[in-house]
Each structure stands twice: as structure tokens, then as C-alpha cells.
Amino acid sequence: xxxxxxxxxxLTAGYLFPEVARRRREYAAGHPDAKIISLGIGNTTEPLSPxxxxxxxxxxxxxxxxxxxxxxxxxxxxxxxxxxxxxxxYPRMADASEIFISDGAKCDIARIQTLFGSKVKVAVQDPxxxxxxxxxxxxxxxxxxxxxxxxxxxxxxxxxxxxxxPDLSKIEKNTLIYFCSPNNPTGATATKxxxxxxxxxxxxxGCIIIYDAAYFAFIRDKNLPKTIYEIPGAxxxxxxxxxxxxPAGFTGVRLGWSVVPNELKFExxxxxxxxWNRVMTTLFNGASNIAQAGGLxxxxxxxxxxxxxxxxxxxxxxxxxxxxxxxxxxRSAGVVAYFTGNGPYVWAxxxxxxxxxxxxxxLDECHVVTTPGSGFGPxxxxxxxxxxxxxxxxxxxxxxxxxxxxx
Ligand SMILES: *Cc1c(COP(=O)(O)O)cnc(C)c1O
Numbered sequence: 001x002x003x004x005x006x007x008x009x010x011l012t013a014g015y016l017f018p019e020v021a022r023r024r025r026e027y028a029a030g031h032p033d034a035k036i037i038s039l040g041i042g043n044t045t046e047p048l049s050p051x052x053x054x055x056x057x058x059x060x061x062x063x064x065x066x067x068x069x070x071x072x073x074x075x076x077x078x079x080x081x082x083x084x085x086x087x088x089x090y091p092r093m094a095d096a097s098e099i100f101i102s103d104g105a106k107c108d109i110a111r112i113q114t115l116f117g118s119k120v121k122v123a124v125q126d127p128x129x130x131x132x133x134x135x136x137x138x139x140x141x142x143x144x145x146x147x148x149x150x151x152x153x154x155x156x157x158x159x160x161x162x163x164x165x166p167d168l169s170k171i172e173k174n175t176l177i178y179f180c181s182p183n184n185p186t187g188a189t190a191t192k193x194x195x196x197x198x199x200x201x202x203x204x205x206g207c208i209i210i211y212d213a214a215y216f217a218f219i220r221d222k223n224l225p226k227t228i229y230e231i232p233g234a235x236x237x238x239x240x241x242x243x244x245x246x247p248a249g250f251t252g253v254r255l256g257w258s259v260v261p262n263e264l265k266f267e268x269x270x271x272x273x274x275x276w277n278r279v280m281t282t283l284f285n286g287a288s289n290i291a292q293a294g295g296l297x298x299x300x301x302x303x304x305x306x307x308x309x310x311x312x313x314x315x316x317x318x319x320x321x322x323x324x325x326x327x328x329x330x331r332s333a334g335v336v337a338y339f340t341g342n343g344p345y346v347w348a349x350x351x352x353x354x355x356x357x358x359x360x361x362x363l364d365e366c367h368v369v370t371t372p373g374s375g376f377g378p379x380x381x382x383x384x385x386x387x388x389x390x391x392x393x394x395x396x397x398x399x400x401x402x403x404x405x406x407x
Pocket of ligand 1: 042103107184246
């Protein structure tokens, strides 16, 4: 018999979202009349921009004609799309040779592990989007879970006490640092000063940053950086992963990209970009050409306008949720809601309570599904994440019910 990959046997508990779904199913089965609203998983809900959808539809139909048909494309992505991303999002910061098109940011984060192998040291913000840790465990870069997290992973608490920015002095030399801004789940968005500290630290200590910018489009404060390459020195220490999922509603369409700078080097002086090119050509085989046609349409004048409008809609939902969490019933229980207006999540602390207890209480009394903060890491305990992805009418109804919650 073949031995099981120890990375899988080391993984503890279920992935967070399946457990949330299980509790929701169980509750619904016992309460068939409950009209459950989800403010849980970060899944987009609003229809695609017709402009972007039409570009994909036209492309797909043309595939049925001799002139319009194409098979495999460049594994690194359509060159027009690579150039357009560089021009629109990274002017004077990156060029097309550094942009690689993918089927999404999560998939790239998992593939990135193959660049660094099983010996690399890993640091993550705590709380964090689960794939950074789970992917590292599967890749063998982390050991067993000793109850306070996995061996071999440094957890960097990001809490209201440190304004959600970690203590970098806890990171060892030559560590792979996952950093997400605007953050999932806390919503915290790093300032230029904070990112400069991070970049300087990485350059001085041989670290590489995997910068997850999946929510860059939610940044409305003009002083906040939308990409890590706004920070001088980032090109020698950072890979940025990014996605059309959240700004364009492409969670089902699947399209993302990563930026791997030509200046980024391994210890032996070899090019990270060259190895990433190898990963994309030998392990990946290019993103869907239909999705890439949608990506190109998303980056023209109309597409950019439509993406902004869609993100604005979700940001308004976030404001509604934040307002209700500042109501008397929450305030008198000491609940504090964090919402920056630069990300889709409202992160709320319920002092003295366990996250899963609050999750169950809100499900039971409001029929609203949330996400327990403890599922994102030890420092998320006693927090709840409220997602602003939802139809406005559902958000309003959820807010009405939350305003009656007895804490
Ligand atoms: C949603 C999300 C992603 C996933 O992006 P895909 O491109 O859909 O794979 C990546 N990072 C964070 C932090 C996310 O919340």
C-alpha cells in the first residue's frame, strides 16, 4: 500500500467553511421554517457586469468558428491581458514579463508552495485566510498541530492592541511571510508606513513576502497603498497574488494573477521569476481563454467603471452592518466593530465570549450565518466576521434581526 502524505494526516479539524456549512445544514434541518441569511463565506452575490459578460459570451461563440477558434494559449497568460494589468494596476511598478495570469489567487497561493519546498520557514498573520497555513501543512513546510497551531509556523497576532499590524521582531531570518491587505478577516488595511516596515524587514532579513491583495479594489482611502510595489524595495522581496474574483464577481468564472518581479532572487542568486515561469508552464497550463477575454473587458473604461460600482455596493452593505453592530444591544455588551471602509469585512469583538458560541447564538436567534473568528487562527478567538457580500434586501433584513439580538 502507498503511504498517505503526512501533510494531510497532520491537518487538523475540518476546513473552516465546511464546518460553518455543516452547522447551518443541521440548524436548517431542525428549523425548516427559518429563513436563513448568510453573512458568512466571502462569496460574491451580484450579477456580472453585462459589458464583461458579453465579452466572454462573444469570445465563447467565436470559438465555434474557424476564425475565432484557439486551443492552448501561452501558459503565462494572454500577452494583451498581461500588458493591460501591468499598465492599469502597476504603472512604473511592474511590466508584462512579471505578470502571470492564473485561475485565481487561492490556486496561486497553493502553487507558490512548490517554489519553496518543504524546508521553508513560514510566518502568517494571526488571524489569517486559511490557505496560507493549510497549504503549508500539505506541502510539508509545517508539522503537527500542538494545540496552539502548527509546528514550524510563526503566528503573528494582529489585534486591536497592535492596530492589526504584527510585531515583525518575532520573525526569523529567511522566512516566507504571508501578508494580506486589505485583510481577510480583520479588514485592516496596511498604511504605507507599515508596509515600508515590512518591506525593509524582509530585505534586511532574507525574507520573501507573499502579498495577498485580493481586496485591493475595496481601498477608497487615497493614502493607502493598493499594491506592495508602491513601496520602494518591494521588488527585491515580494510576490503579489491578486484576483478578479472580488472586484468583478469572478469567484465562479475564475481568473487571477501573480506579480513575480524580475529582481526577486533566491539565496543562490537565481531568479524566482524564472522558476515561477516553470511552475506555470509545467504544472499549470494557462487560464481559461474565455475568462481572460472577460478580464480584458474588465480593464477597459466601461469595465473599470462597472467594477467600481460593484465594489461600492458591497462597501455600502458593510456600512449598514457596522452601524447595526454599534447599536445599543451590542454596545452595552461591550462589542466593538471594526470596519475600515476599505475592505468587505466587518470584524467584531465579543469580549469574554467564544467565537463558536456567538456564531451559534446568532444563527439560533437571528437565523444569520456568520464566520467564527477563531477559525482564522488563535488570535481570532472571541471575534466574529461579518461579510458584506449579499443582496441589499438580505443585508437589510439581517441587520433588522441583528438589532434585536439579546446579548
Ligand atoms: C477570496 C480570496 C482569495 C481567493 O481568490 P480566488 O482568486 O477566487 O482564488 C484570495 N485571498 C483572499 C484573502 C481571499 O479572501
